[in-house]
Amino acid sequence: MISLLDGLSEPFDHLDSAGARAALRTHWGIEGPHPVRLDTERDDTFRAGDVLLKVAHPRDDSAVIEMQSAAMAHVAATDPGIPTQRVVATLDGSQSATVAGRHARVLTWLDGDLVEGQDLPVTFFETAGRMLGRLNRALAGFRHPGAHRDLAWDLPHLPALRTHTTTPLHLEVIDRFTAETLPALATLPHQVIHNDSHPGNLLVRAGSLAGILDFGDAVYSPRVCDLAVALAYLVPDRPRPWPEVDAFTAGFLSEVPLSDGEIEQLPMLLAARTIMRSVINQTLQRDAHSDPSGFYAANDRKLHLIMRET
The missing domain is CATH 3.30.200.20 (Phosphorylase Kinase; domain 1)
Known part of the structure; x- marks a missing residue:
């Protein structure tokens, strides 16, 4: 890693x-x-x-x-x-x-505006979740040796980031992920997933989802990780309710009915992606813009909120 x-x-x-x-x-x-x-x-x-x-x-x-x-x-x-x-x-x-x-x-x-930074109705996120579900379902039958790879952004690789952070909450989550989540993920359905459906890779036009961009992080992984990656970016910097998260989840599940075992892993997978954003982006020195301390502080606040769900 x-x-x-x-x-x-x-x-x-x-x-x-x-x-x-x-x-x-x-x-x-x-x-x-x-x-x-x-x-x-x-x-x-x-x-x-x-x-x-x-x-x-x-x-x-x-x-x-x-x-x-x-x-x-x-x-x-x-x-x-x-x-x-x-x-x-x-x-x-x-x-x-x-x-x-x-x-x-x-x-x-593809024409459209990035979803990132826009004030969109909750109904948009239900539609977007349904479309990601369709993409996940379409990829279920796809096979390629290039998808079986080591990728920094692949959620099961979270434990390898342990030596790259000293934040106590990060270490606590990584240890729990290693002990509990990884063994559970090994038993869940795997397939090629898009793995990067954050608001910066989604396009909106005339109120509708107009594009899902960037297959650069596509990888063979637990299918539930596709939903987890998207949801991790929709968690607001405040306690529940999280209507966008719930709407996106409902849309995705209408296309891909995940098992109870998969849904149980969602909070820890959201936490994993949130830690990855902090640790990997610190390496890349991106997303922090002109106020890196503000970005990382907000990200860790979201991590605390997510861990309340576990």
């Missing part, structure tokens, strides 16, 4: 917009607006009109990249109504090309 955390922030030579434009023209035959760089965690990403060019980090595994593309194709074939991006084939029909020695793909652009 230490190497995984180090790799998340490892520097590399970035592709510039001129290189992105040349790649689009050479490999995809796309001539259009000048590519505009978008901020991402790990790769080089550019928007050029109605497409997105993603050039992978040099250390990214080709099998994982192929898995992400295959997962998007599988979802499109299984349930075309789910608003996910599509992979645009190269001029020779491939799913990717080599650009500056790195794997590059072009995805369709």
Whole structure:
């Protein structure tokens, strides 16, 4: 896990917009607006009109990249109504090309505004939960060796973060997770999951969910983790009631009727993701913006609230 955390922030030579434009023209035959760089965690990403060019980090595994593309194709074939991006084939029909020695793909652009920071009605979250449930159900039949990987953001890997935090509550939760939650998770249904449906990866347009973005954290894991990841970002900085959390859960369960055993693990899984946000983002120095102490304090307040549910 230490190497995984180090790799998340490892520097590399970035592709510039001129290189992105040349790649689009050479490999995809796309001539259009000048590519505009978008901020991402790990790769080089550019928007050029109605497409997105993603050039992978040099250390990214080709099998994982192929898995992400295959997962998007599988979802499109299984349930075309789910608003996910599509992979645009190269001029020779491939799913990717080599650009500056790195794997590059072009995805369709989805219009909409990020859910993050918006004041949306509770009914939206029920609809969003239902759509994530459909995505989870669509991925249930997907198989790919690239999904069986070590990933810093995979919830069962929480115990490996123990040496990266000194916060007493973090340590207490990690120890309990290791002793109680991990053995329980091993007995629950596993499949490939999206694993990153937070408000920064969801799009809204005209009041409806317009997109579920970013398969970069897709992984083979307990299926309940898909719901847990989304819910961890919806917990407000106050005690219950949490109407958005309840609505999203109801929507998801209407599509994927989780077992009682899976639902019992949700509070600890929410706690796990909340700790990961603090520890991993501290490594990446992101999400904290101009007030890192404020971000981490708010995150730990949410962790206290979540632990009341266990």
